[in-house]
Amino acid sequence: MFKRLLAASAVALLTAPIAAYAEPLTAEDFARYPSVSSMSMSLEGDMLVGVVADPSKGGEARAAAYWDLSGPIDTSKPLVPSNITPSSGKTLFYGATALKDKKSLWFTVQPYIGALMGCGEGKETGSTKKYLEKTYMGNERIKKIDNLPDGRAEIGANKALLRCYELVGSTGIAAFLPLDPTKIVLTRTSTKSGTSYFEHDLSTGREKFLYKANPTQQIIVSSRTGMPIARQELEFVNGVWKSYISLPVPGTDRFARKDGLTTEIANRYTMDLLGQQNGTNNYFIATDKFSDKVSIYLYDAVSDSFSSDPVFAHPEFDAGGIIFSNREKDFGEVLGFTYQGPVSETFWVDPEMKSIQEGLNQAFPDRRVAIINYTADRNRVLFSVSAGNMPPAYYLLVDKSKVAVIGAERPWIDTNSLGEVKFDYYKARDGLEIPAFITYPAGWKEGDKARGAIIVPHGGPWARDYGGFDSSGWTQYFASRGYIVMQPQYRGSAGWGRKLWLAGDGEWGLKMQDDKDDGAAWLVSQGLVDADKIAIHGYSYGGFAAFAASVRPNSPYQCAIAGAGVANLTKLGNSWGESRIQRIFQGNTVKGMDPQQNTDKINIPILIYHGEYDVRVPIFHSRDFYNAIKDRQPQSKFIPLDLMGHQSPKWPAEHKGRVLEEIETFLHTACNM
Numbered sequence: 001m002f003k004r005l006l007a008a009s010a011v012a013l014l015t016a017p018i019a020a021y022a023e024p025l026t027a028e029d030f031a032r033y034p035s036v037s038s039m040s041m042s043l044e045g046d047m048l049v050g051v052v053a054d055p056s057k058g059g060e061a062r063a064a065a066y067w068d069l070s071g072p073i074d075t076s077k078p079l080v081p082s083n084i085t086p087s088s089g090k091t092l093f094y095g096a097t098a099l100k101d102k103k104s105l106w107f108t109v110q111p112y113i114g115a116l117m118g119c120g121e122g123k124e125t126g127s128t129k130k131y132l133e134k135t136y137m138g139n140e141r142i143k144k145i146d147n148l149p150d151g152r153a154e155i156g157a158n159k160a161l162l163r164c165y166e167l168v169g170s171t172g173i174a175a176f177l178p179l180d181p182t183k184i185v186l187t188r189t190s191t192k193s194g195t196s197y198f199e200h201d202l203s204t205g206r207e208k209f210l211y212k213a214n215p216t217q218q219i220i221v222s223s224r225t226g227m228p229i230a231r232q233e234l235e236f237v238n239g240v241w242k243s244y245i246s247l248p249v250p251g252t253d254r255f256a257r258k259d260g261l262t263t264e265i266a267n268r269y270t271m272d273l274l275g276q277q278n279g280t281n282n283y284f285i286a287t288d289k290f291s292d293k294v295s296i297y298l299y300d301a302v303s304d305s306f307s308s309d310p311v312f313a314h315p316e317f318d319a320g321g322i323i324f325s326n327r328e329k330d331f332g333e334v335l336g337f338t339y340q341g342p343v344s345e346t347f348w349v350d351p352e353m354k355s356i357q358e359g360l361n362q363a364f365p366d367r368r369v370a371i372i373n374y375t376a377d378r379n380r381v382l383f384s385v386s387a388g389n390m391p392p393a394y395y396l397l398v399d400k401s402k403v404a405v406i407g408a409e410r411p412w413i414d415t416n417s418l419g420e421v422k423f424d425y426y427k428a429r430d431g432l433e434i435p436a437f438i439t440y441p442a443g444w445k446e447g448d449k450a451r452g453a454i455i456v457p458h459g460g461p462w463a464r465d466y467g468g469f470d471s472s473g474w475t476q477y478f479a480s481r482g483y484i485v486m487q488p489q490y491r492g493s494a495g496w497g498r499k500l501w502l503a504g505d506g507e508w509g510l511k512m513q514d515d516k517d518d519g520a521a522w523l524v525s526q527g528l529v530d531a532d533k534i535a536i537h538g539y540s541y542g543g544f545a546a547f548a549a550s551v552r553p554n555s556p557y558q559c560a561i562a563g564a565g566v567a568n569l570t571k572l573g574n575s576w577g578e579s580r581i582q583r584i585f586q587g588n589t590v591k592g593m594d595p596q597q598n599t600d601k602i603n604i605p606i607l608i609y610h611g612e613y614d615v616r617v618p619i620f621h622s623r624d625f626y627n628a629i630k631d632r633q634p635q636s637k638f639i640p641l642d643l644m645g646h647q648s649p650k651w652p653a654e655h656k657g658r659v660l661e662e663i664e665t666f667l668h669t670a671c672n673m
Helices: 008-014 027-031 159-168 351-363 498-502 511-525 541-551 569-574 580-589 595-601 620-629 653-669
Strands: 036-041 047-053 062-068 083-086 092-098 104-115 127-138 145-147 170-175 183-190 194-201 207-213 217-221 228-237 240-248 255-257 271-276 282-287 295-300 318-324 334-340 344-348 368-374 380-387 390-398 402-408 421-427 433-439 452-455 483-488 534-539 559-563 606-611 637-641
Touching: 027 653, 036 368, 036 380, 036 390, 036 402, 047 092, 062 092, 127 170, 159 183, 170 217, 194 217, 207 217, 207 228, 228 255, 228 271, 240 271, 271 318, 282 318, 295 318, 334 351, 344 351, 351 368, 421 511, 433 511, 452 511, 483 511, 511 534, 511 541, 534 541, 541 559, 541 595, 541 606, 541 620, 559 653, 569 595, 595 620, 606 620, 606 653, 620 637, 637 653
Parallel strands: 036 092, 452 483, 452 534, 534 559, 559 606, 606 637
Antiparallel strands: 036 047, 047 062, 062 083, 092 104, 104 127, 127 145, 170 183, 183 194, 194 207, 217 228, 228 240, 240 255, 271 282, 282 295, 318 334, 334 344, 368 380, 380 390, 390 402, 421 433, 433 483
16 A cells, blocks of 8 residues: 555655666765754654754754644655754754654754863863763744753752763653653753753743652653652672662552562673553563573562563564553553664554554565654654665655655765675684674675675674664775675674673673684685785774784784774773763673783784764873884874764764775775775
8 A cells, every 4th residue: 555655756765876887985975964864753743853964054064954744744745844943153963852842852962172070071180172962952943942951950959060960961851741741851860960850841941850860770750650660770789789670669659679670780681671561560571581682571560570471572682672652542552562683673563553564664675664753643654764775764654645755864875886784693713603794795796706895893892783774884885895894793792692792791802803803704704705805994892803903813804993992901991981880780891802912913004093082982092002003013094083072973074084085095005905
């Protein structure tokens, strides 16, 4: 049904330009700001918001965009924003969330140089270069984007707390309260003072302080009332760190810890409370306590016991979460379960949502259709369509039968220049199965050999990759030039089961590094690349992996590229993040081979780039490593990048392009690739 009713323009948005051959992508294809991104629809379905490339500045800046959906929608042509609000000064929009009552939240970053006075990541004394993250409230048609209240409504707030929040605090949404027309619950978090919860009235802008969690606590909030339904906290007991979940005691205002939900941090079991089953004392818990993969169980608070079988489990991948109904007639009922396969997927149990998903999948075959927002009557559904070889495009399903085009993130990219992304497994030298994403050269066919290979380990390392479109250009920019790119999900990666995750403890530069090398060997064994045409490029922890590769003996790589990498494990251990919880969970696992202590063993050239505004991994890691090896490997190069922070919203567009071009040049000149 959906396929027949798609507007011609919707199909055209997915169609690559027809060409006899595809040109390699340019660095500008990835450096340019997306035409549209971070799309979100209000609960009422009467507006859309998103971040767009500012047309008034030739697309060289970002702007806030608002689409008015309050009247009839003409699906015969693309939807056009009703209003666009440019960024102001040095403030850069990067994210948006539509709320209700015509209001929206806008997430921004802005560069800062100054004293932090012990607030957040950065220097304890003197000035720090970093980015500040700010959240603003937009009104109808975003004619105004205002500061949110600064938290003075909180009981006991003082100047020091407010100053820390101003410098390093973050604002989030704890509960949309979909049954209330104007109220939501917001959080304000500071590393020094924990998280405070406020009831925010969208119609007046007024706030009421509700409650507070200290830095080692998390409060799970009811989406119906905004009040706590559970508390999770860490505590040091008899020499052991433990995680406790407390649930309400019926008939009282007290909470009590539950033995069945208590875990020791050293065991690192996942134990996430996802919500309460309607009309019962049962709670949905996502845990890997009973199997290698995270599954979702029902937990009975009265008997302090779990269901014998999970209510949702996937045989290969971790379960993610639950999607609950927000409409009044079936509020809190389960609509679907999510799981983390090669891409994030939803298993719908609600017949209507399942039908919508299946119809959209048929309309866009061989693509990932992700439902983003929908109205209570499901007559308006915001969704995206993407693939590893297709940048995301956004659409609105209207009246369950018509599709309106919103726009594509990077419509200028010729998808003929993109390589196919496949998911596979290979065996490490000790037999452990390693998942991997492989981006094949554009136009590749069975039997072809790539001009070279690039191993790209992700950051974290407690993170993972997905098989979607890579907007950084680190895979597709090089696939368009004939390279094959592997993203190994090495031991220590999260989201692939406990066995793989725990196997990385204390193995930085050791078995974790073997996994990357074994991935390179697998590509050679499959006849996909010659053994003397392989490089490694990583960012953050991936940068550590590149540093480690350059000093390990018998390297399979001709060169290494390290972006914002950790080079000095000793200093990392001494300053392991501002987050106390991060240190408790992860600090003791960061052990292994220290590249900075082995610079005399450098045996391949290395390209190093690092942002001057990076406080997550300070630039001294890269500078010290380069100074120690530059005379031993004169083809190596160090590029400091001004106004560049650690995370992608803090990368100036020109730096994204420069990094791609510098890597390409380095592959030619220093790596002979």
